[in-house]
Amino acid sequence: xxxxxxxxxxxxxxxxxxxxxxxxxxxxxxxxxxxxxxxxxxxxxxxxxxxxxxxxxxxxxxxxxxxxxxxxxxxxxxxxxxxxxxxxxxxxxxxxxxxxxxxxxxxxxxxxxxxxxxxxxxxxxxxxxxxxxxxxxxxxxxxxxxxxxxxxxxxxxxxxxxxxxxxxxxxxxxxxxxxxxxxxxxxxxxxxxxxxxxxxxxxxxxxxxxxxxxxxxxxxxxxxxxxxxxxxxxxxxxxxxxxxxxxxxxxxxxxxxxxxxxxxxxxxxxxxxxxxxxxxxxxxxxxxxxxxxxxxxxxxxxxxxxxxxxxxxxxxxxxxxxxxxxxxxxxxxxxxxxxxxxxxxxxxxxxxxxxxxxxxxxxxxxxxxxxxxxxxxxxxxxxxxxxxxxxxxxxxxxxxxxxxxxxxxxxxxxxxxxxxxxxxxxxxxxxxxxxxxxxxxxxxxxxxxxxxxxxxxxxxxxxxxxxxxxxxxxxxxxxxxxxxxxxxxxxxxxxxxxxxxxxxxxxxxx
Amino acid sequence: xxxxxxxxxxxxxxxxxxxxxxxxxxxxxxxxxxxxxxxxxxxxxxxxxxxxxxxxxxxxxxxxxxxxxxxxxxxxxxxxxxxxxxxxxxxxxxxxxxxxxxxxxxxxxxxxxxxxxxxxxxxxxxxxxxxxxxxxxxxxxxxxxxxxxxxxxxxxxxxxxxxxxxxxxxxxxxxxxxxxxxxxxxxxxxxxxxxxxxxxxxxxxxxxxxxxxxxxxxxxxxxxxxxxxxxxxxxxxxxxxxxxxxxxxxxxxxxxxxxxxxxxxxxxxxxxxxxxxxxxxxxxxxxxxxxxxxxxxxxxxxx
Numbered sequence: 001x002x003x004x005x006x007x008x009x010x011x012x013x014x015x016x017x018x019x020x021x022x023x024x025x026x027x028x029x030x031x032x033x034x035x036x037x038x039x040x041x042x043x044x045x046x047x048x049x050x051x052x053x054x055x056x057x058x059x060x061x062x063x064x065x066x067x068x069x070x071x072x073x074x075x076x077x078x079x080x081x082x083x084x085x086x087x088x089x090x091x092x093x094x095x096x097x098x099x100x101x102x103x104x105x106x107x108x109x110x111x112x113x114x115x116x117x118x119x120x121x122x123x124x125x126x127x128x129x130x131x132x133x134x135x136x137x138x139x140x141x142x143x144x145x146x147x148x149x150x151x152x153x154x155x156x157x158x159x160x161x162x163x164x165x166x167x168x169x170x171x172x173x174x175x176x177x178x179x180x181x182x183x184x185x186x187x188x189x190x191x192x193x194x195x196x197x198x199x200x201x202x203x204x205x206x207x208x209x210x211x212x213x214x215x216x217x218x219x220x221x222x223x224x225x226x227x228x229x230x231x232x233x234x235x236x237x238x239x240x241x242x243x244x245x246x247x248x249x250x251x252x253x254x255x256x257x258x259x260x261x262x263x264x265x266x267x268x269x270x271x272x273x274x275x276x277x278x279x280x281x282x283x284x285x286x287x288x289x290x291x292x293x294x295x296x297x298x299x300x301x302x303x304x305x306x307x308x309x310x311x312x313x314x315x316x317x318x319x320x321x322x323x324x325x326x327x328x329x330x331x332x333x334x335x336x337x338x339x340x341x342x343x344x345x346x347x348x349x350x351x352x353x354x355x356x357x358x359x360x361x362x363x364x365x366x367x368x369x370x371x372x373x374x375x376x377x378x379x380x381x382x383x384x385x386x387x388x389x390x391x392x393x394x395x396x397x398x399x400x401x402x403x404x405x406x407x408x409x410x411x412x413x414x415x416x417x418x419x420x421x422x423x424x425x426x427x428x429x430x431x432x433x434x435x436x437x438x439x440x441x442x443x444x445x446x447x448x449x450x451x452x453x454x455x456x457x458x459x460x461x462x463x464x465x466x467x468x469x470x471x472x473x474x475x476x477x478x479x480x481x482x483x484x485x486x487x488x489x490x491x492x493x494x495x496x497x498x499x500x501x502x503x504x505x506x507x508x509x510x
Numbered sequence: 511x512x513x514x515x516x517x518x519x520x521x522x523x524x525x526x527x528x529x530x531x532x533x534x535x536x537x538x539x540x541x542x543x544x545x546x547x548x549x550x551x552x553x554x555x556x557x558x559x560x561x562x563x564x565x566x567x568x569x570x571x572x573x574x575x576x577x578x579x580x581x582x583x584x585x586x587x588x589x590x591x592x593x594x595x596x597x598x599x600x601x602x603x604x605x606x607x608x609x610x611x612x613x614x615x616x617x618x619x620x621x622x623x624x625x626x627x628x629x630x631x632x633x634x635x636x637x638x639x640x641x642x643x644x645x646x647x648x649x650x651x652x653x654x655x656x657x658x659x660x661x662x663x664x665x666x667x668x669x670x671x672x673x674x675x676x677x678x679x680x681x682x683x684x685x686x687x688x689x690x691x692x693x694x695x696x697x698x699x700x701x702x703x704x705x706x707x708x709x710x711x712x713x714x715x716x717x718x719x720x721x722x723x724x725x726x727x728x729x730x731x732x733x734x735x736x737x738x739x740x741x742x743x744x745x746x747x748x749x750x751x752x753x754x755x756x757x758x759x760x761x762x763x764x765x766x767x768x769x770x771x772x773x774x775x776x777x778x779x780x781x782x783x784x785x786x787x788x789x790x791x792x793x794x795x796x797x798x799x800x801x802x803x804x805x806x807x808x809x810x811x812x813x
Contacts, residue, residue, distance in 0.1 A: 155551045180552075242555055261555040290563055292556045311556050344535050344567060348560045398531065402538050407557045 060434060061420065061493050062509035063443055063456045067134055069106070070502035072447070082498035084485050088165040088173065091489040094135050094496055095175060096503055097160025101145060103177055103230075105188060107138035132494065135505055139188055141230035144179040156181055162247050164256070166269075174233070176256060180243040183258055185234035185269060193221040239265050239275050246296045252303040259296035259308060262289075266320075278326050279308060279318065294409070295354050300361045307333075307357070307364060313350030315366055315375065333364065333380045335373070345397045345406065353409040358418040359490070365421055367412040370394060372423050372433065387433045387440060390425045392463035392474050405479050416491040424483030427472070428499045429459055443506075445483060445499040455509055532568055539565050 070080070079100025086095050094106040110133060147156040159179055166174040172189035199217040201207055242261035249256040257266050257278065264279035279296075283289050296308035304320045316329035337346060349369035356365050364375040366383075370391060373383035389410075393400060400406040405426070412423040421433045425442070433440045442459045449456070462471040485498040493508035539561050546553040 149552075152552065157551055243552070289559060290566075292559050294556060311560060344532065344564055347563050347567070351556070351560060398535065401535065404542075404557075407554070407560065 060437070060439060060441070061432070063432070063493075063495075063506045064453050064509050065450050065456065065504075066132075066452065066494070066507045067505040068447060068450065068502055069135075069137075069505075076501050080501040082485060082501060082503060083159050083161065084163050085487040085496050085498050085503070086163040086165060086175075087487045087489055087496065088175075089167050089490060091491060091494065093138065093165070093173060094487070094505075095163045095165065096496075096498065097143065097163050097177060098501075099157070099159040101143055101158030101160060101179065103141055103143045103160060103163065103175075103186070104137060105139045105230075106135035108135050109133035132492070132507060135496075139228040139230050141186070143177045143184060143186065144182065147181075161244055164247050164249050166249055167253050169253070176247050176249065178244050178247050178258065181237065181240055183236040183244065183247060183267075184232050185236075186230050187233045188228060188230050190226060190228055192223060192226040194224050195219040196222045234269065234272050236267055236272050236275070239267075245294060246308075248297045248306070250298045250303050251301050255303075257296060257298065257306060259293050261292040264293065264296055264306075264308060264326075276324065278320065278324070280325065280327060281310075294352050297355060297357055300357050300359060302361065305330075307355055309352035309355040309366055311351040312347065313352055313368060315352065315355055315364060317377070317380075331377075331380045333366075333375045333383075335382050341394075343397065345401060348401070348406050349397065354411040356412060356414060358414050359416065360418055363418065365412050365414065367410050367423055369406060369408075369410075372412055372421055372431075374421070374435065385435060387421065387431075389423055389431050390429075390461070392461055393426075396474065400479075403479065405482075408482055409484060410482075411485050413486055413488040413495070415488050415493065420488075422486055422488060422495060424486055424497070426479050426482050427477040428481040428483060429461075430483045430486060430497055445497045445502070445504040445506075453509060456506065532571070535564065536568055539568075 070082075077100075079098060079102075081099045082096050083099050084097040087093070088095070092108050094108075096104050096106075098104075143160060144158040146158045148154075149156055157180060160177050161180065162176075162178050164176045166176070172187050175186050175188065177184055177186060197217055197219045199208070199213055199215070200210075236258070240258065240260040240263070242263070244258050244260045246259040247256060248259075253269075255266055255268050257264055258275075259265075259279075262280065262282040263277055265275040266278045267275045279293070281291065281293060290312075292311045294309050294311055296306060299305035299307075305317065306320070307315050307317045309315045313334065315333040317331040317333070318326035319330045320326060322328075322330065337350070352366045352368050354367045358364070362377060363384075364377065366373050366375065367389075370393060371389055372387045374385040374387075376384045397406060410424045412421060414421060419435055421435065422430060424430045428445045429442050430445065431440060431442055442461065443456045444459050460468075460471045461477065462468065462473045467473050481500060483497055483499055487496045489495065495506050497504045497506065542561050543558070546558060
């Protein structure tokens with residue numbers, strides 16, 4: 001509730017902000033009154049704000065540069081390449097994992113405005129300087145180390161494939177991180193006080209002779225410099241023969257699942273020595289293998305429902321109440337292949353690289369090589385929306401196959417209000433789709449324009465015909481710079497975009 | 511009239527372009543499968559499966575077009591002359607196998623030259639291992655094959671696990687009986703029809719064009735008259751497998767340079783099935799060769 005209050009204050013502040021610079025001050029105040037009337041805060045309020053925006057700029061979010069993390073140097077160390085990005089449930093923490101097995105957690109600075117009561121007048125005066133808190137390094141730790149599989153004579157990389165936060169239940173934060181084989185549960189806790197004034201122990205911590213203690217003294221807690229500790233609490237190992245591609249914490253916050261290429265296991269967070277196999281698509285005869293699991297996720301509120309996607313472009317929804325082994329799906333979301341677009345690469349490009357439930361739980365997005373599709377859980381015959389991400393690459397598939405780019409696994413993300421979708425592309429470009437206005441924009445993660453509150457310039461790729469000014473030709477795209485991983489703040493328009501070894505944070509202008 | 515001719519011409523060039531593209535995709539796929547097994551980490555299963563499916567798609571298309579894809583139902587599809595040429599083909603995706611196979615066969619062809627009694631045995635297991643590697647890699651259904659042919663020996667060789675393209679564990683319940691078969695290769699060399707048929711039927715299942723070719727290849731080697739010809743002049747007597755330990759990575763099989771060149775030349779006119787003819791040009795590079803050989807040697811010597 002406190003959180004909501006803060007959020008309201010924050011949002012209101014921004015409405016004043018709007019009011020100061022916006023074209024419709026009357027509108028902003030109307031909305032404010034409406035908001036006061038409604039008892040529901042948070043998401044409801046956000047929706048109202050979005051509506052205000054739709055009057056001012058067509059609902060498009062104006063994205064501005066906020067921060068960039070990581071080295072400026074051109075030559076990239078392999079271990080520094082970011083391999084996953086994940087906000088926690090309130091968006092105050094942001095975790096990244098890299099190929100070197102490290103996890104870096106960023107924490108958002110507290111806003112000055114929330115620390116004491118600010119009057120509207122103060123806000124109007126400071127409107128141009130205030131912006132949301134910045135994310136700064138909170139904790140860094142080595143989550144996984146390289147290992148060697150002696151049975152197979154193969155190395156096991158330390159690369160962090162996925163990070164998932166647990167909902168916060170106490171002052172400490174918990175997250176799951178996984179490489180190809182092993183999942184670990186980490187506790188990230190703070191310590192900023194230490195007990196002082198024991199008279200039963202001496203300075204070195206040795207117990208004194210009890211006979212020399214004449215009085216009982218209660219130790220007192222003295223403040224000290226903040227220490228953030230990350231400690232491994234559980235290690236879930238030896239349950240996956242193939243590479244783990246997804247982990248997902250159940251809404252009950254007691255169990256989670258881990259998916260590899262052929263199987264999905266269900267774990268209890270407290271139990272490391274056993275897990276239930278809930279999906280197994282490994283054929284008895286490996287010759288018949290023609291499909292692998294590419295991603296899996298639990299429903300955000302129904303703890304018995306999960307989905308997994310496959311390399312053949314289908315998404316299967318399973319209900320764990322029906323049977324223990326969910327080999328038989330409850331629903332199959334699949335779009336029939338378009339015969340006009342059939343090519344050698346039809347299957348490869350239809351392979352789904354990521355699947356995500358909307359926050360509401362009503363929709364799914366799936367990312368394949370060239371597009372993002374929105375599925376309504378109530379309709380499995382075809383997607384309700386399809387957004388081309390980089391259609392101009394369709395004619396380049398052969399060379400993308402040759403250089404292996406066609407196997408890149410792009411992720412996708414929902415905005416907090418489920419209205420916008422973000423996903424990555426090449427040349428450090430990423431794409432934003434507005435489901436309501438059906439507009440889309442291509443943006444670039446670059447250091448070129450790092451001035452705060454300057455709106456990012458939309459990029460355009462020339463898709464045949466004569467190249468216009470400001471357009472980039474397909475042939476000059478840099479395919480080594482790809483945005484595979486990105487995260488969207490759970491309630492605000494703040495995004496974190498991983499571009500090779502740099503993490504960019506963008507936020508909406510208002 | 512003119513228009514129709516023109517369109518006809520366009521169709522022709524389109525078709526040509528299409529087959530050309532298909533050819534290059536085939537070659538790229540072969541290269542990918544070959545190189546993916548060279549990495550020290552387990553290859554990405556998703557990628558391998560997608561490449562395999564692409565190959566299957568192309569093979570299916572070729573089959574529909576009436577291109578002779580060798581299958582079990584027609585083991586006699588290869589005329590003897592073609593067989594000879596086939597035997598020279600270095601298949602890009604599996605050429606490490608091919609070379610070893612050739613070399614081991616060379617070894618056996620010149621069996622009389624070899625004084626040490628132990629050597630033929632080594633060669634036996636090597637050959638068997640290699641011939642059956644694709645089968646034990648990808649299947650547990652290889653059982654009938656294993657039981658009927660000499661390839662059971664293959665399963666006693668750790669080669670199966672490490673060259674495994676799909677990153678799977680070979681299921682090897684036959685491991686124990688494998689070692690009991692000692693004169694395996696002799697059988698393999700004499701019982702021609704049996705082994706070729708079985709291999710072919712296996713690859714028919716697998717449906718991978720490269721393997722189909724490999725299978726037809728193996729059916730060729732099993733006929734001694736054909737093996738004699740291209741390899742008769744290669745003296746394998748000095749080729750002791752101990753030489754090829756990881757400690758001496760630069761040692762090449764003597765047979766390698768000869769065969770590849772020959773093969774490339776003799777095979778250049780075979781356009782239909784050629785995952786190889788273009789693969790040789792585009793994919794081969796000596797560094798890779800060395801690495802690959804070294805890798806295989808490690809596997810073999812380490813067994």
